[in-house]
Amino acid sequence: MDEKKSQEGLIAKKNENFTEWFTQLMIKSKLADYTDISGCIVLRPASYSIWEKIIEETNKEFKKIGVENGYFPLFIPEKLLSKEEDHVKGFAPEVAWVTQAGKTKLNERLAVRPTSEAIIYPSYSKWIRSWRDLPLIFNQWCNVVRWEFNNPVPFFRTREFLWNEIHSVFSTKEEAIIHGEKVIKAYNKITEGLMAIPGIYGQKTENEKFAGAVFTKKVHTYLQNGRVIEGVCFHYDGENFAKAYGIKFQDKNGEEKYTHQNTHAITTRMLGTMFALHSDDKGLVIPPKMATNKIVIIPLIFKGKEKEVLEKSREIKKMLSKFNPILDETENSPGRKFAQYELNGIPIRIEIGPKEIEKKEVGIKLRNEKEKIKIKEHDLLKKIPDLLEKMQKTLYENAKKILEENQKKTDKKSEMIKFVNEKQIVKIPLKNSVEVEENLKSETGGAKVLFIDPKNESIEGKKCIISGEPADYWVYIGKTY
RNA sequence: GGGGCUGUGGGGUAGCCUGGUAGCCUUAGAGGUUUGGGACCUCUCGACCCCGGUUCAAAUCCGGGCAGCCCCA
Numbered sequence: 001m002d003e004k005k006s007q008e009g010l011i012a013k014k015n016e017n018f019t020e021w022f023t024q025l026m027i028k029s030k031l032a033d034y035t036d037i038s039g040c041i042v043l044r045p046a047s048y049s050i051w052e053k054i055i056e057e058t059n060k061e062f063k064k065i066g067v068e069n070g071y072f073p074l075f076i077p078e079k080l081l082s083k084e085e086d087h088v089k090g091f092a093p094e095v096a097w098v099t100q101a102g103k104t105k106l107n108e109r110l111a112v113r114p115t116s117e118a119i120i121y122p123s124y125s126k127w128i129r130s131w132r133d134l135p136l137i138f139n140q141w142c143n144v145v146r147w148e149f150n151n152p153v154p155f156f157r158t159r160e161f162l163w164n165e166i167h168s169v170f171s172t173k174e175e176a177i178i179h180g181e182k183v184i185k186a187y188n189k190i191t192e193g194l195m196a197i198p199g200i201y202g203q204k205t206e207n208e209k210f211a212g213a214v215f216t217k218k219v220h221t222y223l224q225n226g227r228v229i230e231g232v233c234f235h236y237d238g239e240n241f242a243k244a245y246g247i248k249f250q251d252k253n254g255e256e257k258y259t260h261q262n263t264h265a266i267t268t269r270m271l272g273t274m275f276a277l278h279s280d281d282k283g284l285v286i287p288p289k290m291a292t293n294k295i296v297i298i299p300l301i302f303k304g305k306e307k308e309v310l311e312k313s314r315e316i317k318k319m320l321s322k323f324n325p326i327l328d329e330t331e332n333s334p335g336r337k338f339a340q341y342e343l344n345g346i347p348i349r350i351e352i353g354p355k356e357i358e359k360k361e362v363g364i365k366l367r368n369e370k371e372k373i374k375i376k377e378h379d380l381l382k383k384i385p386d387l388l389e390k391m392q393k394t395l396y397e398n399a400k401k402i403l404e405e406n407q408k409k410t411d412k413k414s415e416m417i418k419f420v421n422e423k424q425i426v427k428i429p430l431k432n433s434v435e436v437e438e439n440l441k442s443e444t445g446g447a448k449v450l451f452i453d454p455k456n457e458s459i460e461g462k463k464c465i466i467s468g469e470p471a472d473y474w475v476y477i478g479k480t481y
Numbered sequence: 482g483g484g485g486c487u488g489u490g491g492g493g494u495a496g497c498c499u500g501g502u503a504g505c506c507u508u509a510g511a512g513g514u515u516u517g518g519g520a521c522c523u524c525u526c527g528a529c530c531c532c533g534g535u536u537c538a539a540a541u542c543c544g545g546g547c548a549g550c551c552c553c554a
Contacts, residue, residue, distance in 0.1 A: 017550090336520085338518055
């Protein structure tokens with residue numbers, strides 16, 4: 001390996017030191033940067049533009065299922081935050097507080113929202129009076145702050161992150177759950193369909209559910225470092241918050257009832273997941289559907305032919321303008337440009353030199369493939385969408401393969417520990433118990449219950465792998481960020 | 482939550498043990514010759530994480546802080 005060359009690109013290897021590799025990817029592909037606040041990163045245009053795309057596409061899906069956007073304040077007065085008991089207990093340790101403005105101490109300290117239930121629901125209790133006011137399906141795109149004390153990891157564990165939060169209100173449980181599943185389908189169009197992130201959708205145990213929820217379901221994704229990423233979520237809150245914040249309505253019979261509520265989120269963690277899942281030792285790999293610039297054109301210039309090559313390159317650029325191509329006309333060597341745009345994750349590279357011009361073709365290199373191919377100029381417009389589609393599909397299928405190949409099943413404790421050490425997701429029989437889950441963590445070095453078996457495989461006669469008592473269900477466990 | 486390691490121009494590093502001139506590679510900027518996988522030459526800009534201590538003198542030694550990485554819970 002040529003030391004000189006590698007300094008500009010990534011030095012760490014994905015399969016040797018994942019964290020270091022990911023950090024270098026963040027910095028060198030100009031996705032993010034550290035700041036003076038530990039655990040708070042800059043989203044640079046390379047990653048923020050993708051976040052904007054997520055917002056744009058998610059909003060389109062949301063519109064189809066009646067979600068409306070709005071915005072609530074960043075601050076939550078302490079007395080509001082503490083209204084729902086489980087909720088406040090779950091978040092209290094990580095809340096950042098504002099206690100002072102200028103030189104004046106505040107009468108009541110203000111929480112910086114770790115999530116917005118406590119500031120949104122008092123308004124809901126004012127707004128909702130009649131069954132005609134329902135359903136209320138409100139969403140906001142915003143930032144939240146959770147002051148974690150674990151080691152921060154860019155995108156995956158940051159103290160401030162960006163997300164959307166849907167807070168929806170329905171008359172009945174059935175209505176709430178039907179809509180909740182629609183939201184997950186909408187999210188999946190973004191995460192699976194556009195970001196090429198496969199996942200397993202499953203319900204959390206009592207111990208792992210959202211603070212204040214009746215049940216929580218999340219989509220889980222596996223990264224090559226063995227960590228499971230908890231993705232988009234669906235919390236069904238039942239009447240819990242309605243009772244705490246007094247959200248009631250009169251139904252068609254004039255009877256007063258509590259509302260049923262859901263919350264949902266997608267966060268900037270999915271950006272990190274997408275970057276980490278698909279990228280390689282050369283740099284960033286972005287699924288074409290999420291790439292801002294889908295093509296880079298590199299002119300291969302020989303002395304005396306500059307004009308011809310550049311003119312052709314510009315012509316091709318114009319022809320392919322709907323793919324938002326970059327044409328690099330700088331005088332750097334082609335090799336340097338190749339490396340640069342591989343680091344930046346441009347899906348398709350087009351090479352144009354005198355030879356290509358003569359044969360009326362161009363050289364094509366897909367970011368995720370080794371082989372270069374040639375395509376006739378007149379076929380370009382027709383074939384590029386196919387190539388992009390192929391790349392999108394390959395990335396998704398590779399990720400899906402990784403997810404599927406890293407699952408194991410056992411009812412023996414020693415084997416479970418071995419599998420966890422081998423960075424696997426493991427399916428095990430377990431008892432529904434907080435204590436059991438705590439012991440599971442300490443015996444496996446931190447693996448937690450991810451979700452209850454979505455297929456509901458029979459647990460008849462199985463013993464809990466931790467306590468030895470009769471098991472309640474099969475669960476999947478693994479280490480998470 | 483516990484332990485270990487590290488912090489030097491934009492990136493990668495040497496120097497630190499044994500205190501005294503911050504060296505190298507690269508990027509960036511300028512000019513020239515080049516251009517089919519990180520070209521070459523010349524010139525230029527640019528750094529000792531922060532606070533304190535020891536000392537005639539601190540990148541170097543000591544203390545504290547902050548930040549990052551690794552391992553364990």
